[in-house]
Amino acid sequence: MRWxxxxxxxxxxxxxxxxxxxxxxxxxxxxxxxxxLDSGDEIRVxxxxxxxxxxxxxxxxxxxxxMPMVGVVSVRGKTVEQLERxxxxxxxxxxIKDPKVAVQVVTYRPFFVLGEVKNAGQYAYVNGLTVESAVxxxxxxxxxxxxxxxxxxxxxxxxxxxxxxxxxxYPIRPGDTIYVPERWF
Numbered sequence: 001m002r003w004x005x006x007x008x009x010x011x012x013x014x015x016x017x018x019x020x021x022x023x024x025x026x027x028x029x030x031x032x033x034x035x036x037l038d039s040g041d042e043i044r045v046x047x048x049x050x051x052x053x054x055x056x057x058x059x060x061x062x063x064x065x066x067m068p069m070v071g072v073v074s075v076r077g078k079t080v081e082q083l084e085r086x087x088x089x090x091x092x093x094x095x096i097k098d099p100k101v102a103v104q105v106v107t108y109r110p111f112f113v114l115g116e117v118k119n120a121g122q123y124a125y126v127n128g129l130t131v132e133s134a135v136x137x138x139x140x141x142x143x144x145x146x147x148x149x150x151x152x153x154x155x156x157x158x159x160x161x162x163x164x165x166x167x168x169x170y171p172i173r174p175g176d177t178i179y180v181p182e183r184w185f
Contacts (some may be wrong), residue, residue, distance in 0.1 A: 034079045038155070038175060039063050040109030043075075045087065048100040056106060069095050080104065108174035113138040115180035116145035125174040132168040134178055146183040153177040 037043065041059045045067065057065040063076025070090045075083060080103045091099040108125040111134060118139030131150045135141060149165045154176050156162045172178065 036077050036079060037075045037083065038109060041105055042107040044104050044106050046102045047091065111172055111174060112177040114177065116142045116182050117180050118142060129172050131166060131170050131172060131178055134172055135180060141180065144182050146181045151179040151181065
């Protein structure tokens, strides 16, 4: 009888250990610790000691920005820190001896909500959105919506589409497409 209790408690402890936030790799998405820039993002680039350079740039559909003195810079897939180093390197080679560059995201690219929601469409991304809060932004579920899960389509680091079914509390990223399916009964 005692062994049964020990085994039962061990199984219970192991099952409760999994009751944490949704690990991204569980749903087919890799963990993305830093944000990768892409088309649709708006960024602010500050070059210290240079006042006559525009500061905000919209990342074009090609994934590039065009800056005076720097030229066309490929932004797609780069982190903010990588972009800072790229711009500083180009300025160092041409115009400024020791450039100091700061880059920050002003506006994230939008996310999309489709399917059984009241107002499907494109919406501005804000930090901390989950599938449920994104559906709330889209006006909420319709009466035929399947509430237990949604399909999320995310563009992977190599440009491939990753499709996964996730629960309502799963965090979304800029550029994600959320599809709320119809329930059968």
